[in-house]
Amino acid sequence: MKFIALLDCNNFFVSCERVFRPELRGKPVVVLSSNDGCIVSRSNEAKALGIPMGAPVFKWREEVEKYNVKLFSSNFSLYSDMSKRVMSILKECVKHVEIYSVDEAFFLIDGGANFAADLKNHVERCTGIPVSIGIGENKTRAKMATEIAKKNLEHDGAFDLASKNPDEQIEMLKKFPIEDIWGIGRSLSRFLKDNFIYTAKEFTEVPDTWVKSHMGLHGLLKLRECRGEIFENAYGRFEATGEHVKKSIISSRSFGKKLYDFEEIWNALSYHVCRIGEDLRSQNSVTNVLSIYLYKVVTRDEAGSTGRVQVSRTMELPRPTSYTPELLKYAYELFIDIYEKDAAYKKAGAAVGELSQADTKQLDLFEDTLCAKIGKPSENHYLNDGKKQNLMNTLDALHQKWGDRFDISCFPRLRTWVSRKENRSPLYTTSWDELLTIS
Amino acid sequence: MENYEIKLDLNEYFIKHPAATFFVKVVGNSMEGEGIKGGDMLIVDRSKRPKSGSIVVAVVDGEFTVKKLTQTRQGLFLTPANPKFKPVKITKSMEFEVWGVVTGAIHSYL
Numbered sequence: 001m002k003f004i005a006l007l008d009c010n011n012f013f014v015s016c017e018r019v020f021r022p023e024l025r026g027k028p029v030v031v032l033s034s035n036d037g038c039i040v041s042r043s044n045e046a047k048a049l050g051i052p053m054g055a056p057v058f059k060w061r062e063e064v065e066k067y068n069v070k071l072f073s074s075n076f077s078l079y080s081d082m083s084k085r086v087m088s089i090l091k092e093c094v095k096h097v098e099i100y101s102v103d104e105a106f107f108l109i110d111g112g113a114n115f116a117a118d119l120k121n122h123v124e125r126c127t128g129i130p131v132s133i134g135i136g137e138n139k140t141r142a143k144m145a146t147e148i149a150k151k152n153l154e155h156d157g158a159f160d161l162a163s164k165n166p167d168e169q170i171e172m173l174k175k176f177p178i179e180d181i182w183g184i185g186r187s188l189s190r191f192l193k194d195n196f197i198y199t200a201k202e203f204t205e206v207p208d209t210w211v212k213s214h215m216g217l218h219g220l221l222k223l224r225e226c227r228g229e230i231f232e233n234a235y236g237r238f239e240a241t242g243e244h245v246k247k248s249i250i251s252s253r254s255f256g257k258k259l260y261d262f263e264e265i266w267n268a269l270s271y272h273v274c275r276i277g278e279d280l281r282s283q284n285s286v287t288n289v290l291s292i293y294l295y296k297v298v299t300r301d302e303a304g305s306t307g308r309v310q311v312s313r314t315m316e317l318p319r320p321t322s323y324t325p326e327l328l329k330y331a332y333e334l335f336i337d338i339y340e341k342d343a344a345y346k347k348a349g350a351a352v353g354e355l356s357q358a359d360t361k362q363l364d365l366f367e368d369t370l371c372a373k374i375g376k377p378s379e380n381h382y383l384n385d386g387k388k389q390n391l392m393n394t395l396d397a398l399h400q401k402w403g404d405r406f407d408i409s410c411f412p413r414l415r416t417w418v419s420r421k422e423n424r425s426p427l428y429t430t431s432w433d434e435l436l437t438i439s
Numbered sequence: 440m441e442n443y444e445i446k447l448d449l450n451e452y453f454i455k456h457p458a459a460t461f462f463v464k465v466v467g468n469s470m471e472g473e474g475i476k477g478g479d480m481l482i483v484d485r486s487k488r489p490k491s492g493s494i495v496v497a498v499v500d501g502e503f504t505v506k507k508l509t510q511t512r513q514g515l516f517l518t519p520a521n522p523k524f525k526p527v528k529i530t531k532s533m534e535f536e537v538w539g540v541v542t543g544a545i546h547s548y549l
Binding site for chain 1: 456457458459461462463464465466467469480485486496498501502503504505536538
């Protein structure tokens with residue numbers, strides 16, 4: 001019986017660093033975003049200190065200093081190279097690998113947890129990267145199984161949900177929080193919780209009709225997957241479940257009071273951009289158009305009866321994206337364009353439109369990193385060819401991890417405490433001059 | 440049937456398992472008896488199973504070292520190839536792992 005498995009690297013960026021710095025195992029380590037602003041990868045010890053994903057590092061400098069948390073700037077060359085290695089080893093062992101992000105891949109599996117455990121050990125032996133493997137009847141359940149494998153150490157990094165008997169499966173689903181279900185983004189999980197659905201188990205008990213009318217086709221397919229339906233097409237490959245996509249996504253909120261300060265308003269605006277990024281990714285979409293808008297307070301004469309006027313800017317993005325840091329970058333440019341120093345603002349929001357389905361491999365390349373090195377043309381970043389292993393977007397890890405609990409913008413100008421790229425590790429695997437040196 | 444189109448490739452010669460192969464630079468002369476000099480580059484395969492007599496990159500208490508792995512009746516040792524250095528016995532109190540097996544060493548004369 002063939003099921004779907006997911007291989008997911010544990011704390012991927014940190015793990016990459018630890019391969020060449022074995023003395024950092026068991027210690028709190030974090031990796032920072034490309035401007036050294038936010039934390040984008042944490043070791044388990046750093047997580048235990050309460051440091052959240054996506055946190056601006058300057059806010060945690062006390063803990064960093066007190067507990068000697070090791071900081072690394074992002075080393076995309078290294079992470080990209082290590083990712084290729086992991087995927088390559090995986091492909092040597094199993095057939096039908098579908099790379100999902102820089103540190104995750106789905107594949108078809110014949111064996112159960114024992115095979116998965118052997119595979120996990122083999123990948124770690126060959127690359128130094130610890131991984132978790134989950135097995136399920138479909139991708140959603142495979143992801144669930146991987147989460148369970150990660151969080152419960154007694155499973156030794158491999159968990160087969162599909163082979164458990166129904167009672168055991170129900171037990172696992174009872175403990176599985178609704179917001180951790182793949183494809184259920186922030187707004188959906190909030191909505192479900194408002195309807196007293198807190199766990200995967202509770203979700204599976206909701207009638208189809210209710211889910212379909214409140215969550216659309218996307219929700220219904222997700223429901224069926226959570227219940228354990230097997231998805232496999234005639235060729236023995238598995239495809240992403242067709243999902244109903246929204247055509248545009250808006251996020252906005254009134255401040256509740258007048259705001260004048262640039263940073264405060266950018267804070268609010270970037271929050272909306274981050275939420276949009278997350279919602280885009282949860283429905284596997286990318287956008288071509290970004291708009292931001294502010295409600296500016298004006299006299300009633302100028303604005304008619306409302307006392308406010310909407311100012312906005314819209315921009316067509318150079319390439320389709322759902323990548324939050326890129327959305328933030330453009331949103332920031334647009335914001336600088338409309339912000340007026342002495343004006344009062346009451347509301348901020350952002351919107352994206354012209355959404356299209358992303359391929360499972362989203363390549364969103366920074367010009368100064370991977371794209372330039374490999375000489376890949378920047379327009380062509382959709383690989384629909386599932387058979388070819390091509391350039392990985394190391395930043396997909398940020399897609400997956402950053403969106404979930406992100407609650408504050410990484411203000412680009414705030415670079416006082418940790419400077420840019422100050423702590424980047426050597427290019428151990430991509431530069432002759434920066435090899436690991438030993439005696 | 441001869442293939443007239445082959446171009447000899449050092450990668451093919453030295454690297455059997457690219458995904459598990461790393462390059463490492465050596466400092467010092469602790470292994471010069473094995474033909475490894477300071478400044479040489481080592482080809483390290485993480486997927487190869489180490490045996491007694493393998494030259495390995497090991498991590499001992501968090502530190503890297505390159506030595507010959509030897510198993511004797513007295514126990515497991517990391518053995519240098521230079522009389523100025525002493526073999527190190529691996530004890531239970533040490534954190535020890537083989538990071539990878541050295542499959543080749545490249546010395547550049549330039």
